[in-house]
Amino acid sequence: MSAVPGSWLFGSPGGLFGSLVPTGTDVSALSLFLVFGGLLLLTRSWLAILRLLRSSPGTQVKWVIAVIAIWLVPLLLAPPLFSRDVFSYAAQGEMVSRHIDPYRYGPGVLGATPFNNLAGSLWANTPSPYGPVFLALDGVTTTLSGHHVLADVLLLRLVALVGLALVVASLPTLARSAGVDPAQAVLLGAGSPLILLTGIGGAHNDVLMVGLLVAGLAIARRFGTGPGIALCAAAAAVKAPAFLAVAVLGWNWPGREASIGARVLGTLRAGGIGIATLAALSWVSGLGWKWIQDLFVGASVFRSTTPVDAAAHVVTGVLRLAGSSISLGTVTSVTHVAGLVVFLALGVILVVYSPRLGANRALGLILLALALLGPILWPWYLLWGLVVLSSQAVEPRLRTGIIVVTVAGSLLGTTGVTRIGEAVAQAGLFSDTMMAIGLVAIGLMPLVRSSSRRAGEPGTAQPRPEKVDVV
Numbered sequence: 527m528s529a530v531p532g533s534w535l536f537g538s539p540g541g542l543f544g545s546l547v548p549t550g551t552d553v554s555a556l557s558l559f560l561v562f563g564g565l566l567l568l569t570r571s572w573l574a575i576l577r578l579l580r581s582s583p584g585t586q587v588k589w590v591i592a593v594i595a596i597w598l599v600p601l602l603l604a605p606p607l608f609s610r611d612v613f614s615y616a617a618q619g620e621m622v623s624r625h626i627d628p629y630r631y632g633p634g635v636l637g638a639t640p641f642n643n644l645a646g647s648l649w650a651n652t653p654s655p656y657g658p659v660f661l662a663l664d665g666v667t668t669t670l671s672g673h674h675v676l677a678d679v680l681l682l683r684l685v686a687l688v689g690l691a692l693v694v695a696s697l698p699t700l701a702r703s704a705g706v707d708p709a710q711a712v713l714l715g716a717g718s719p720l721i722l723l724t725g726i727g728g729a730h731n732d733v734l735m736v737g738l739l740v741a742g743l744a745i746a747r748r749f750g751t752g753p754g755i756a757l758c759a760a761a762a763a764v765k766a767p768a769f770l771a772v773a774v775l776g777w778n779w780p781g782r783e784a785s786i787g788a789r790v791l792g793t794l795r796a797g798g799i800g801i802a803t804l805a806a807l808s809w810v811s812g813l814g815w816k817w818i819q820d821l822f823v824g825a826s827v828f829r830s831t832t833p834v835d836a837a838a839h840v841v842t843g844v845l846r847l848a849g850s851s852i853s854l855g856t857v858t859s860v861t862h863v864a865g866l867v868v869f870l871a872l873g874v875i876l877v878v879y880s881p882r883l884g885a886n887r888a889l890g891l892i893l894l895a896l897a898l899l900g901p902i903l904w905p906w907y908l909l910w911g912l913v914v915l916s917s918q919a920v921e922p923r924l925r926t927g928i929i930v931v932t933v934a935g936s937l938l939g940t941t942g943v944t945r946i947g948e949a950v951a952q953a954g955l956f957s958d959t960m961m962a963i964g965l966v967a968i969g970l971m972p973l974v975r976s977s978s979r980r981a982g983e984p985g986t987a988q989p990r991p992e993k994v995d996v997v
Contacts, residue, residue, distance in 0.1 A: 533613070533644055534605035535676060552639050565937055568597065568719045573929070575679035577714060585709040587698055594694070594717040598726060602687075606679065607727035609904075613644040615664055615731065616678040618654050622665030622813075624675070628654040629816035639674045657804075658811035659763035659849040690716060690726060693913055696744040700886055700917035703747055714928060715740075715916030719936040724906040732906045735764040736913045739771055743886055743914070751779045755796050764857030766818075767896055767910055770873075771889055772800035777877050778885040832856075832903040834865040865899040872899075890914035894931070905935040 529538045575593065579585055606612045617633035620641045634650035636642040642650065654661060663685060671677035701711035715721070725733035738761035746754020755775050761768035776796025780788040808815050838858040845852050873892050880888035894911025897903055912928055919925040 528780050532676075532838070533642060534868065535609075535840040562937075567720065568722070569933055569936060570599075570714070572717060572719055573933075574994070576710065576929070577718075579707065579710045579713060583710075585707075587694075587709050587712055589715045590709045590717065590949070591694060594713075594722075597717070597722055598687075601722060601727045602683065604727060606729055607723055609724070609728045609906075610644070610646050612679050612682050612729040613641075613646065613675070614649045615682050615729070616657070616668065616675050617641040618661060619666075619668035619678060619682075620673065620675075622661050623668045627816070628661055629813065629819070640668060644675060645820060656731060656765060657763035657817055658808045658813040659760060660734065660765070661813055661817075662811035664950045675899065679729065683726065685729070686726050686729045686733040687732075689734035689737030690721070690956060691719075693733070696737075696740040697913075697917050699744040699747055700914075704884065704886065704918045705920055706917055710918070711917045714925070715913040715921060717931045718916075719908055719913070720905060720932045721913065723936060730906045731764055732909050735761050735768050736909055737761075738764060739768045739910075740913060740917070743775075743889075746775055751775055751796070752799060755799045756803045759800040760807060762800070763804055763807045766811070767893060769804075770896070771801060772796050772891055774880055774885050774889045778881055782881050784881075811813035831902070833898055834861040834901060837861045837865075846864065862901045865901065869895050869899040882919060886914055887918040890918060908935045 566650050575590075579590075588963045601607070610861035614633060617636060618628045620636060620639075621628045621631065621633065626635060630653060632649060632651040633642045633645045633652060656664075664682070667681040667685065668678050671681055694712055697711045697715050698708035701708045721733065724730055739758055742757030742759075742761060745757050746756075755772050758768055758771040758775065761771070773793055773796065777789050777791035779796060784792070805815075808817075837859060838854060838861040841861065842852065842854045842857045845857070872895050876883065876888040876895075890911045890913075892911070892912060894908065896908055897907035900907070908931060912932060915924065915928055919928055
């Protein structure tokens with residue numbers, strides 16, 4: 527439960543129903559055990575069902591949707607998980623509803639209100655980097671909530687749920703076109719611990735962005751490239767990275783055997799549709815184009831799990847061992863530029879070869895590269911590429927890569943390694959030992975044990991495994 531007063535309906539000091547934990551109770555070790563125990567159980571269940579689906583191709587998608595719905599129930603009731611971003615969304619929605627320009631001011635302009643207090647100081651004076659579609663919708667949710675911050679947060683979580691519904695509805699179309707089992711694609715992309723915990727649990731607008739994005743890709747597949755490009759541009763009006771889909775779809779618009787000239791014209795045509803769509807949405811929202819100038823405001827926030835920043839620390843350490851006095855800030859600036867250069871080179875290569883590689887697969891790889899090589903990385907950024915790639919995972923190697931990145935983002939990225947270390951250090955030796963024993967037990971014990979006779983024994987028609995993990 528959150529320790530920020532008033533941050534949820536229950537379980538936090540000052541909540542509507544009060545705290546569920548007695549004042550003065552030290553729950554750091556217990557909290558870590560419950561969080562990581564839950565993560566392990568959810569991850570193991572997800573992996574077990576993925577194995578079952580691979581052994582039973584053709585499973586109806588509705589059964590996967592039912593499993594995801596069951597997993598969603600506690601997340602819809604829980605306070606915002608692993609991030610306070612949704613409180614910043616609510617504060618920006620309050621600004622929009624009060625006709626305060628979110629592209630000029632940060633939530634701090636609201637003063638001592640629950641919207642600003644719960645958003646925290648990190649983004650208090652930072653303008654919004656989000657597109658006009660999301661902020662216009664954000665303002666509507668604030669108005670519908672009656673300007674009550676917790677009601678607003680609940681509505682924003684429902685907005686994320688709409689994005690997840692778009693993902694579930696769109697992935698089967700993309701999967702069938704790529705020769706991937708639809709049920710596996712839906713579970714891999716829409717039922718992963720990463721999208722459930724950070725996307726719905728954290729109520730991040732990345733889920734709405736990626737939902738509109740894959741819906742645009744599905745529309746392009748079924749009804750034509752033009753309408754699909756327009757919907758992908760609408761996704762970019764939530765968060766800008768989705769506009770990369772416009773370039774990829776435009777390059778592939780003329781067909782597999784088209785000339786370079788035809789592809790350039792197709793890309794320009796797609797860009798025109800995309801820009802016209804953004805212009806229309808910016809005008810209708812009344813928020814204009816000023817969001818473009820705020821796209822990189824988050825890059826000033828250091829994140830220890832950002833690969834380019836981690837590389838800067840390693841390089842700085844090596845240089846200092848060699849006697850150099852170069853500062854970390856200088857090296858970080860260089861690694862940020864290097865990451866951008868590598869991304870641009872890789873992106874161009876993937877676009878050029880996308881007719882052979884597949885447009886959707888190339889787009890997924892480009893978006894994943896942007897998240898990993900960008901100046902800032904939050905775990906939910908990985909969803910941009912992972913959700914798209916989940917519908918393209920024909921080869922075991924790609925599917926394994928998606929699973930590895932998903933699990934790493936879920937178990938390491940969501941909770942923050944630094945904060946975990948601090949909590950463990952404060953818990954004490956006995957608490958840490960008991961917590962470790964409990965987590966190992968959760969990780970090793972089978973979810974359900976099913977005994978069966980070995981092949982060749984009387985009464986056995988077919989060989990079956992001795993133990994199967996299921997939900």
